[in-house]
Amino acid sequence: MEPTNIEDPxxxxxxxxxxxxxxxxxxxxxxxxxxxxxxxxxxxxxxRKSNVFPGILGRTCDRPCEPACRRGRVDGNPVAICxxxxxxxxxxxxxxxxxxxxxxxxxxxxxxxxxxxxxSLTVANDLLPLGYxxxxxxxxxxxxxxxxxxxxxxRLPAEVLDQEIxxxxxxxxxxxxxxxxKSLEDLRSxxxxxxxxxxxxPKGKDLALKGRDEGRDRIHIGIEWLQSVAFxxxxxxxxxxLVIGVGNTAMDCCRTARRIGGKDVKVMARRPREFFKASPWxxxxxxxxxxxxxxxxxxxxxxxxxGKVIGMRFDVLSWNSDATKSEVxxxxxxxxxxxxxxxxxxxxxEWIERDMGMDFDNWGMPVxxxxxxxxxxxxxxxxxxxxxxxxxxxxxxxxxxxxAISIDNYCNGVALEDRPATAMDLVSQKMGLTEWSYxxxxxxxxxxxxxHVELTKRFAELxxxxxxxxxxxxxxxxxxxxxxxxVEPVFKAxxxxxxxxxxxxxxxxxxxxxxxxxxxxxxRLRLSAxxxxxxxxxxLSTKLxxxxxxxxxxxxxxxxxxxxxxxCPTAAWDMEKFTLNLGxxxxxxxxxxx
Numbered sequence: 217m218e219p220t221n222i223e224d225p226x227x228x229x230x231x232x233x234x235x236x237x238x239x240x241x242x243x244x245x246x247x248x249x250x251x252x253x254x255x256x257x258x259x260x261x262x263x264r265k266s267n268v269f270p271g272i273l274g275r276t277c278d279r280p281c282e283p284a285c286r287r288g289r290v291d292g293n294p295v296a297i298c299x300x301x302x303x304x305x306x307x308x309x310x311x312x313x314x315x316x317x318x319x320x321x322x323x324x325x326x327x328x329x330x331x332x333x334x335x336s337l338t339v340a341n342d343l344l345p346l347g348y349x350x351x352x353x354x355x356x357x358x359x360x361x362x363x364x365x366x367x368x369x370x371r372l373p374a375e376v377l378d379q380e381i382x383x384x385x386x387x388x389x390x391x392x393x394x395x396x397x398k399s400l401e402d403l404r405s406x407x408x409x410x411x412x413x414x415x416x417x418p419k420g421k422d423l424a425l426k427g428r429d430e431g432r433d434r435i436h437i438g439i440e441w442l443q444s445v446a447f448x449x450x451x452x453x454x455x456x457x458l459v460i461g462v463g464n465t466a467m468d469c470c471r472t473a474r475r476i477g478g479k480d481v482k483v484m485a486r487r488p489r490e491f492f493k494a495s496p497w498x499x500x501x502x503x504x505x506x507x508x509x510x511x512x513x514x515x516x517x518x519x520x521x522x523g524k525v526i527g528m529r530f531d532v533l534s535w536n537s538d539a540t541k542s543e544v545x546x547x548x549x550x551x552x553x554x555x556x557x558x559x560x561x562x563x564x565x566e567w568i569e570r571d572m573g574m575d576f577d578n579w580g581m582p583v584x585x586x587x588x589x590x591x592x593x594x595x596x597x598x599x600x601x602x603x604x605x606x607x608x609x610x611x612x613x614x615x616x617x618x619x620a621i622s623i624d625n626y627c628n629g630v631a632l633e634d635r636p637a638t639a640m641d642l643v644s645q646k647m648g649l650t651e652w653s654y655x656x657x658x659x660x661x662x663x664x665x666x667x668h669v670e671l672t673k674r675f676a677e678l679x680x681x682x683x684x685x686x687x688x689x690x691x692x693x694x695x696x697x698x699x700x701x702x703v704e705p706v707f708k709a710x711x712x713x714x715x716x717x718x719x720x721x722x723x724x725x726x727x728x729x730x731x732x733x734x735x736x737x738x739x740r741l742r743l744s745a746x747x748x749x750x751x752x753x754x755x756l757s758t759k760l761x762x763x764x765x766x767x768x769x770x771x772x773x774x775x776x777x778x779x780x781x782x783x784c785p786t787a788a789w790d791m792e793k794f795t796l797n798l799g800x801x802x803x804x805x806x807x808x809x810x
Contacts, residue, residue, distance in 0.1 A: 217732055217739065219758045219766075222706065225640035228794040230752065231771045232702045234297060237284035239614035240266040241798055244281060244297055245702040249654065251304055252695035257311050259304035266798065267301075268338050268384075268613050269363075271376045274302030275683065276367055278464075278495055278608035286701050290775060293663040295697050296686075303691050305376070316345045318387045323347035325627045328408040330397050333361020334609045335600030336414035337384050338616025339623065342801040344387040346624060351390040351408075353397050359385065361416050362601070363609060365443040366465060368472050369679040400568045400596070410595045410623045413582075414616070417561040417601040423460070427518030431525040431555075435518065438469045438558030445472055445678075454553025455479040458528055460515055461558035462487075465606075467498040469556045470507045475678050482550065483509045484530065487539045501682070505674065514542075519549055527551045561606045588632040589619035597622055620801040636799025642792045645703055646781075652791055654703055656778040659696040699776050702794045707767050709758045711788035714765070718780035718789055719744070726773035727780065732759060732766035745773055 220227060230236045234244040243262055250259035263270035277298050285294030325348050329336035332354035340350045358364060359381050363372065385391060397403055403411060420437035422428075428435060434454070438461065444450040457478040459470045462485040470481050483502065485492065488511050492499065503509065512533045519527035532546035563581060568574060574593040575583040582591050584603040591598055599615030601607060622632045645653045667684045668674075674682055686694065719727045725745040732739075740747040740754065747754070747770050755769040781789040 217734070217736055217756060220753070220756045222642070222755075225638050225796060227753065228640065228642070228702075228704055229638075229796050231704065231774075232794065232796075233284040233286055233752075234281040234295075234701070235796065237280045238266075239280065239611045240268075240617065241614075241796060242266045242281075243702070243796065245698060245700050246795070247304060248295070248297070248300055248695055248698045249700070251300055251691065252655075256304050256307040257309055257314065260308040260311060261314050263301055263304060266613075266617075267610060268341055268616075269334065269380045269609065270301050271305035271380050272363060272372060273609055273613075274298060274300075274305050275372050275376070276363075276608075277301070277610055280608075280610070286699050286775065287697055289772075290658075290699070291660075291662075296663055296666075296694050299664070299666060299686055300691070300694060303686050306685055315383050316341070316387065318344040319347050321347065322349050325349065325409045326351070326407060327410050327412065327623055327627075328353065328403060328406075329412045329414055330403075331361055331413070331415040331600075331602075332356075332359035332381075332391070332393075333414050333416050333600055333612065334363060335416075335602070335612040335616040335619070336361075336412060337381060338613045339412050339414070339599075339620045340387070340389045341384045342617060342620035343623065344384070344389060346802045348623075348627075349390070350388075351392060353392045353395045353403075355394070355396045357394050359391065359393075361414075362418075362439070365446050366439050366468065368442070368468050369446070370471070370475065370674070370682050371468070373679065373681050398567050400574075401572055404572075404596075409627050410597065412589075412619055412623065413591075413596065413598040413602050414600045414612070415563075415602050417563045417606050419562040419564040420557065421560040421562055423515055423557055423559065425515060425518055427520050427525075430520055430523055431518045434525040434553060435555045436557065438465050438556050439561060441556055442468060442472060445476065450476070452477045456552045457481045457554045457556065458550060458552040459483045459556045459558055461485075461560070462499075462509070463493040463558060463560070463606075464495060464498050465561075466556075466558035467494050467502045469558050470502055471505055472678070473554075473556065474505055474507065475675050478554075481507050482552075483507055484513050484515070484528075484550075485509065485511045486514045486533065488512065488535060491539045504668075504671065512542075513548070514544075516547070518555070525552065525555065528555060561601070563602060563605065585632075587618065587635075588622045589615055590622055590632055595626060617800060621799070624801040636801075636803045638799055639797040641795040641797065642704070642706065643795075645791045645793055650782045652703075652778060652781075654700050654791075654793070655696070656700065656703070656776075656791070658699075658775070658777060661693045661697050663697065664690040664694045701776050703776055703778070703791050704794050705769065705774065705776065705778070705780055706790050706792045707755070707757050707769070708788050708790070709760055709767065711786045712757075712760050712767065713786055713788075714760055714762050715785065717783045717785065721779045721783045723777060723779065724773050724775055726770045726775075728768045728770075729760070729763075729765045730768060732756065732764075739768065740770075743768060743770055745770065747772065 288294040513530040600612035749772040757767040
């Protein structure tokens, strides 16, 4: 077995689980520490480097970082990372002088972005400061894409959306609103050096049911219905509403219906709850507002009376343990005035000519390289929901960063595969014999609960934001729950005298001194504590001078408390802060520094 190469940025990157799990790799521990210091503007800008929309995502992110959070392995509840992101956004103050700007002189390259959603806006955010002339074509009268039309204002206020989009648009993007691109071939003929397609997945799926056509006036496609509500085209709904589907869009539909006239709103699911696509907190918020969620019901027929929708027939299902097979065990009709179908979204590429050289797969989706975001058509790139279907905003942002790198490479004659290097810094945090420049005491605080508007007041106004954010006191308590996973215990084998002091004091038994012979699978069996998580590496030192053994640290178990470094009499252990330096469009290769 070879010693761990800690000069490879990916080793410690994976140890910072929250950052590793985030598609945009936001430096979570750093911005949490900045919040704890009251440096909200700096925390916001640290966020903005990677995720571009801290205020928006602080309210709407699907939070892939939180299930990965190391704190969850300690007390079962991860740090409220998303909520803290919102704190920085809400308290940042005037950051206009800190935002990126575009140079007065352009570089002569013109880029077109189709759609003004998060992916296209991220591309513009990265390319405008490099001197690119960016034009964004948006079919709606305002920017934001599905962030504006599909996320209700009671979750995402318009002023938050407007402010963060303006930070990009005001750099000088050319905005072409109410402009539907009807031909990619025609757009290519207009002299753009590169084109980015960020048109999202704008087509809601439908159901072919008996009675569907006859009852069309009271049967709605979820994303289209939300858009109509957002733009004021729909202001009311019947008292009895059935929402078909259990994704996050379905949760937005049922909660919106509750606010514009729905008294008895039910969400109908084909499968058991553990197989729902909606985030757990979205389900909780809906049920808190009186939404009934019914499982194991499959839509069968729209029930009509003289052409009017009066109900919907469902097959009642019984599923096997993994919900892959079902059988019908009954049938039921549920009364309703309106039906909202929120069963998924599809891409619509009728405007892309099939004889231009762009390859499509068997599902009618463009073939797109997952790293470079390049289609098979020269100079055309794609990201966000458009190439792979609906995901969260943070995924669209990550795609936008990668696409911007590719567009910059393409326009400068550089191979698309030549990406800016990812680098790192490792800096000792030692300030005294047993003193560190970060808070390393374990804090037993419980995860803080978000304060909500009183239930009886929520439905008075559609745009009334339900979540009120953390108070100062809650913020302080939540910040202290972070384990500072980016401050790494780093081992210097040449200084170790094998006294076992670090092993004795380790509260989680993550350290072991053992023979370095054999293979990693066998080594894991010799560690002080069970090592079941094979997805996370172990830290393996070089051989120790006295016995030839090696020091092993199970990165999955370590809680970064620093007790090993405090206890070590020879300073063989040190606590060093890891900073991942991501590469973005226009950046030269970076160095690894210690």
